[in-house]
Amino acid sequence: MTVTTGKDTRSADTLDFVAPKADELAALLVGHSRPPRPSALSASMTFGWRAMLKIKHVPEQLFDVTAFPIMMVLMYTYLFGGALAGSVSSYIQFLLPGILVMSVVMITMYTGVSVNTDIEKGVFDRFRTLPIWRPAPMVGYLLGDVVRYLIASAVMLTVGMLIGYRPDGGIVGVLLGVALLLVFSFAFSWIWTMFGLLLRSEKSVMGVSMMVIFPLTFLSNVFVDPKTMPGWLQAFVNNSPVTHLATAVRELMAGHWPAADIAWSLGWSAVLVLVFGAVTMRLYNRR
Amino acid sequence: MTDLAIETEGLVKVFGSNRAVDGIDLRVPSGTVYGVLGPNGAGKTTAVKMLATLLRPDGGRASVFGRDVVKDADAVRGRVSLTGQYASVDEDLTGTENLVLLGRLLGHTRPAARERSGQLLTAFGLAEAADRQVKNYSGGMRRRIDIAASILNTPDLLFLDEPTTGLDPRSRNQVWDIVRAVVAQGTTVLLTTQYLDEADQLASRIAVIDHGKVIAEGTKGELKASVGSGSVHVRLRDPEQRPGAERVLGGALNATVQLDADPVALTATVNGHGTDLGAAEQAARALAELARAGIVVDDFALGQPSLDEVFLALTDRKGTTA
Numbered sequence: 212m213t214v215t216t217g218k219d220t221r222s223a224d225t226l227d228f229v230a231p232k233a234d235e236l237a238a239l240l241v242g243h244s245r246p247p248r249p250s251a252l253s254a255s256m257t258f259g260w261r262a263m264l265k266i267k268h269v270p271e272q273l274f275d276v277t278a279f280p281i282m283m284v285l286m287y288t289y290l291f292g293g294a295l296a297g298s299v300s301s302y303i304q305f306l307l308p309g310i311l312v313m314s315v316v317m318i319t320m321y322t323g324v325s326v327n328t329d330i331e332k333g334v335f336d337r338f339r340t341l342p343i344w345r346p347a348p349m350v351g352y353l354l355g356d357v358v359r360y361l362i363a364s365a366v367m368l369t370v371g372m373l374i375g376y377r378p379d380g381g382i383v384g385v386l387l388g389v390a391l392l393l394v395f396s397f398a399f400s401w402i403w404t405m406f407g408l409l410l411r412s413e414k415s416v417m418g419v420s421m422m423v424i425f426p427l428t429f430l431s432n433v434f435v436d437p438k439t440m441p442g443w444l445q446a447f448v449n450n451s452p453v454t455h456l457a458t459a460v461r462e463l464m465a466g467h468w469p470a471a472d473i474a475w476s477l478g479w480s481a482v483l484v485l486v487f488g489a490v491t492m493r494l495y496n497r498r
Numbered sequence: 499m500t501d502l503a504i505e506t507e508g509l510v511k512v513f514g515s516n517r518a519v520d521g522i523d524l525r526v527p528s529g530t531v532y533g534v535l536g537p538n539g540a541g542k543t544t545a546v547k548m549l550a551t552l553l554r555p556d557g558g559r560a561s562v563f564g565r566d567v568v569k570d571a572d573a574v575r576g577r578v579s580l581t582g583q584y585a586s587v588d589e590d591l592t593g594t595e596n597l598v599l600l601g602r603l604l605g606h607t608r609p610a611a612r613e614r615s616g617q618l619l620t621a622f623g624l625a626e627a628a629d630r631q632v633k634n635y636s637g638g639m640r641r642r643i644d645i646a647a648s649i650l651n652t653p654d655l656l657f658l659d660e661p662t663t664g665l666d667p668r669s670r671n672q673v674w675d676i677v678r679a680v681v682a683q684g685t686t687v688l689l690t691t692q693y694l695d696e697a698d699q700l701a702s703r704i705a706v707i708d709h710g711k712v713i714a715e716g717t718k719g720e721l722k723a724s725v726g727s728g729s730v731h732v733r734l735r736d737p738e739q740r741p742g743a744e745r746v747l748g749g750a751l752n753a754t755v756q757l758d759a760d761p762v763a764l765t766a767t768v769n770g771h772g773t774d775l776g777a778a779e780q781a782a783r784a785l786a787e788l789a790r791a792g793i794v795v796d797d798f799a800l801g802q803p804s805l806d807e808v809f810l811a812l813t814d815r816k817g818t819t820a
Contacts, residue, residue, distance in 0.1 A: 235621060235679075239617055239618065239621055239649075240649065240652045240680075240683045240685075245576075245604070245605070245651050245652075246604065246605035246606050246607075246610070247605050248576075248604075248605050249602065249603060249604075249605045253602070254603055257599060257602040257603055260599070260602075261588070261591070261599055264590075264591050264595055264599075265588075265590050265591070268590045268591065268631060269590060332584070332588075332589070333582040333583070333584040333585055333586040333587075334585075334586055334587055334588045334589075336547075336550075336552055336580060336582050336586055337580060337582070337586040337587070337600075337647065338603075339551075339552055340550050340551060340552060340575055340578060340579070340580045341575060341600075341603050341604070342572055342575040342576040343603055347603075497554070
């Protein structure tokens, strides 16, 4: 690892620097007519590229999409496997798609934390004075996060396969399941961008995120069949977006086509983007 | 009016019970450096943020090149650029990455953005640091990359919010040189600062802001004339002689004399009232009178009025108590 110290930098560059003379600067400034504004897509992709650069420079941030998902798979498979399904190998066929959904939906909450820390820095002021499509910085964030979700999915599927998960849907089924999960997670993340902008500190973002994410992911059919639950809980669980998504992903990976649950998952995604996307942009413009 | 870069009328911004900006009227001619001078918390940054479309005014109106900053924010954003008080670049990215990112966001193709960032980094003496993360830059280098990022597209109006706060004198001079070069190309600069000498060095007109209000506005000459042309700092050998020295100085300079915390030091303002002598001549006379009165002076300095003195003078004249 190379570490550059502030001292070296100072002696090497600051002291020898002579500001550009007016005529040199003239050459730099004049004759560069302004190009047309970038399209909404291009601006969003550029912010997505920024997120990739951040991963390149701060790779530790991938911890939550590598170590955490591995831990989730191993912990729940061996903890519940024997008791709930008689054996680990039969439980993982049921559990893995669900735990994949749960973990990725949980990981989405880091979006709120990073929005919250980033917005405090001066660079956001610069982004907000640029003549670009307003939601682009937020969309860019989420595009970068989709890559993180993809990494988490790949890691979990690999670990799952190693300990006995065998999806009947084959590669196509698995890819369709992951794609649906990514679409939903992208949409779901808008809740966190909203909280990231709304709440004052990183800690409060974390706190609120936990309050939302734990009931939402646990009160679903990720671990067990809802038929064993009391009626009032079934009513909640059966209508939870996480249940629809977990069922859709599970069935897709098992080689079926759960049309209703896919439709529910996509419908929820659209609602989440419309509602929380709109609130996020309102907050973003208000700041 | 097309030759005004900025025009505001009764601009107000309220945070809770704090009226951070409390009715500011500004008229900034284009093609000049306009200084906004004031202490911490005077409302400078808040005013700049409203002009740069980052904050919505709670009252009054503001326009940049004739476009309203609220209704026509997008048009304003196309012509301005902001260098905030803290570095407005991404510390995790390298110098090149920061400039390429902005270049892309301003609509340049990837090769054009790369070329442009290379040119700017070289011109700003950052070529060697181009591939280092900005968080490893020194304070002066951060300022330079920040300004480089701001002129990537040659803005018509550049906001520089306290560009030299926290910099060593050498880096400060470098920033000043850059600002002069940018202005020479026709860009209007709105500069906020806490330092009178910085406003003096760069700005052609200055507004002094305190408690969210403009308390004085004018060219440098006008402001100085209103404040007094300088101040005399005197150090005596014997603290017992200070009351006498106060009387003599007050009489000779026709001004109020401040007693400093140091028991042998005094400060008096040299104003132009009632005499056509220059500040140095008045000071020399006062010194001679001190000698005649038998007061031993160990050290003597004639300086620019400090920001404190500017504020004292300006608030005194308005008849308000500080």
